[in-house]
Amino acid sequence: KAILHLRPVEAAEIEAVAGRSLPTVQVPNGLPTPPSAPAPQPEHPAVLFLARLHPRKQPMAFVEAARQLHAHHPEVDFTLLGPDEGEGDRVTQAIATTPLSGRLQWNGPVEPTAVTEAISKCSVFVLPSRNEPFPMSVLEAMACGRPVVINHDCGLAPLVQEYGAGIVCDRSGPGLAEAGD
Numbered sequence: 543k544a545i546l547h548l549r550p551v552e553a554a555e556i557e558a559v560a561g562r563s564l565p566t567v568q569v570p571n572g573l574p575t576p577p578s579a580p581a582p583q584p585e586h587p588a589v590l591f592l593a594r595l596h597p598r599k600q601p602m603a604f605v606e607a608a609r610q611l612h613a614h615h616p617e618v619d620f621t622l623l624g625p626d627e628g629e630g631d632r633v634t635q636a637i638a639t640t641p642l643s644g645r646l647q648w649n650g651p652v653e654p655t656a657v658t659e660a661i662s663k664c665s666v667f668v669l670p671s672r673n674e675p676f677p678m679s680v681l682e683a684m685a686c687g688r689p690v691v692i693n694h695d696c697g698l699a700p701l702v703q704e705y706g707a708g709i710v711c712d713r714s715g716p717g718l719a720e721a722g723d
Contacts, residue, residue: 548676549697570676581662581686588619590664592652592679593671596627600670605636607668607718608646618645623660625651661686667708670718671696684708691718 544565547553553566589608593599601622608620620642622633633648640646652660657679661667667683668691674680675697680690690708692699699710711718 551697552675583665584663586619587615587617588621588664589666589668590621590623590661590683591668591670592623592657592660592683593669593677594624594627595622595629595633595648597629598672598674599624599629600672601629601633602636603670603718604668605633605640605646607670608642609640612642612645616643616645620646621664622648623650623652657682658686661688664688666691668692668718669696674698 544567545556545560546567546569547556548569550568553568556564556566589611591601591604593601595601601624604620604622611618611620630648637646637648661679661683664683665688667680667688669677669680670691670693671677672693673695674692677692677696677698680692680696680698680702683690684702684707690698690702692702692708692710693712694710696702696710702708703710711720
């Protein structure tokens with residue numbers, strides 16, 4: 543018998559409650575087999591948010607970061623992909639009122655079989671979620687060889703920092719913009 547966990551911090555939390563009487567086993571999330579080599583970087587710089595448009599995922603922080611970055615990097619495209627789960631109207635309204643001249647768009651949900659292709663078309667993958675324990679989309683982006691921008695309370699933050707796989711920052715719009723600049 544053992545208790546399964548995704549992250550070392552969860553093992554520590556289990557031990558704090560149950561002591562060492564119960565063994566723990568870390569079980570990483572599985573991914574589809576990655577491409578044999580990372581996809582080449584796109585010719586045109588593109589930043590991708592791929593997640594549910596839910597308050598926890600912080601799509602509005604991505605939109606705010608795009609607004610701020612556009613002032614210094616008008617050539618960059620910013621795309622949100624994902625189904626609406628409460629933030630779609632706010633995202634749509636923000637896109638309609640932003641002066642990014644077509645550089646910011648929400649293209650709705652993407653089929654699971656199209657995730658790798660969508661990620662391979664971006665230069666940078668951004669997920670500003672709150673308290674995200676083990677985000678599959680970040681793992682998929684890293685498997686495609688794309689740098690990621692995540693926040694400090696993401697469960698993958700220590701690995702991203704340790705392996706130089708991206709930037710760990712404050713999840714606010716200004717924090718994301720600073721990381722992207």
